[in-house]
Amino acid sequence: MQQILWAEIAIKGTTGVVLIVVPLITLTLAGIEKPNSGLWPRLTGALILSIAVSVWIGLTYPEARGSIGPAALVPINLISAAILIAALVMGAAAPTRRGKLIVAAGAVVLLALGFLEIAHA
Numbered sequence: 174m175q176q177i178l179w180a181e182i183a184i185k186g187t188t189g190v191v192l193i194v195v196p197l198i199t200l201t202l203a204g205i206e207k208p209n210s211g212l213w214p215r216l217t218g219a220l221i222l223s224i225a226v227s228v229w230i231g232l233t234y235p236e237a238r239g240s241i242g243p244a245a246l247v248p249i250n251l252i253s254a255a256i257l258i259a260a261l262v263m264g265a266a267a268p269t270r271r272g273k274l275i276v277a278a279g280a281v282v283l284l285a286l287g288f289l290e291i292a293h294a
Contacts, residue, residue, distance in 0.1 A: 174243065174290075174293040174294070175232065177286065177289050177290060177293060178228055178231075178232055178243070178246075179232070180286070181225070181228060181246065181286055182225045182228050182229050182232075184282065184286075185221050185222070185224055185225035185228075186222060186225040186226075186229075188218070188221050189218045189219065189220075189221035189222025189223075189224075189225060190218070190222060191218070192214050192215060192217055192218025192221065193215050193218040193219060193222065196211040196214030196215050196218065197211050197214070199214070200214060203267075203271070203272055203275045204267055204268070204269035204270070204271035204272030204273075204274075204275065205266075205267045205268075205269075205272040205275070205276070206267065206268050206272075224241060224246075224249065227239075227240050227241040228240065228241050228242075228246065243290045243293075243294045244294065246286070246287075246290055247287050247290050247291055247294070250283045250284070250286045250287035250290070251283070251284070251287040253283050254279075254280045254281075254283035254284045254287065257276050257277075257279055257280035257283070258280050260276065261273060261276055261277060261280070
């Protein structure tokens with residue numbers, strides 16, 4: 174179970190840092206429609222990074238209270254994947270094929286993490 178959580182920390186931590194540091198360039202490279210300002214991608218990156226840091230705190234300091242554990246990560250991952258899949262189905266995910274592929278890959282990764290956490294909980 175710890176390997177799954179460390180993988181989640183790595184994936185969400187790098188994604189969050191990249192979205193905070195260079196949000197508009199990241200969206201352009203990913204083929205996702207970019208907004209006029211970088212506020213919303215940065216805010217999303219900060220949220221993703223805070224989830225990764227909370228999981229890291231829970232693994233590093235098991236006696237710490239208030240960290241996100243597997244029971245909270247399952248709905249976070251499954252609901253996030255459902256939103257990405259809904260955007261793909263409705264055709265609002267991304268204007269380019271590369272963007273749709275990246276959104277689909279993100280949904281698959283989130284589903285895999287969610288189901289792995291269910292299986293090992």
